[in-house]
Amino acid sequence: MARQAGKPTSVIGRWERNEVKPSLETLREVIRACELDLRLGLIALDESQDAAIELSLELTAEERFDRLTAWARFLTEGREGLRVP
């Protein structure tokens, strides 16, 4: 990719390691060099789940883990309950 885009591998490595971010124009140049194009669009911001996400972020990792396990168990048992014998 470095060769195609005419960029030093060190620069691409820094992007990959998230040390620096390319500008939108640079990103488009690199994408074009790969014979691809970048399509951008605007959509409405969806904040409908924010309150639930914020509550989730207040949990500890262990609480999140227990919730995940409990959800999966609940859904599994629910599906089993709905299964026609």
Place this chain on the structure above:
Amino acid sequence: MTGAEGPRRFDPASMLEALENAGAKYIVIGGTAAALNGARHTTFDLDITPDRNRANLDRVAAALRGMNAHLYGMTLDVEKSFQLDGRTLSAGSAWKFVTDHGELDISLDPDGTHGFKDLKRGAIETRIHGLRIFVASLEDVIRSKEAADRPRDRDHLPELRRTLELMRRGGEQ
């Protein structure tokens, strides 16, 4: 009958315990990593990226054997000839197993990443019920799902990105 034909169960704690007892080095990725990072995400399998050196893959294979792991969806003929060891695991990129504790997916090079060493840089160390585990960062989960670009990834990505935004705004990490 293999576990693939039985009812789905998901007991990730037992899977993580087996991996820890075997001394395996790995990163939790995928839906479980998303959930542990705070996303409101439900999954029915545990996805991991192990360190790909042979000794470690032997430890992962030992943990899998201890959980009576079967290759997902394989016929008995294939199962019989399948040797579950580090050498076999190193020959593939992704494996899907059904164990006594649920489905365990192994991906040595998840989409959009360069595997264990790449994910380890951003991974978060945490403790779950006394088990020390490394979890892929939400940024890396998103990066991988963007690269995989499966329909279910596209469905989940907006909420994962929003979770990351709110996480950053709240100063978590």
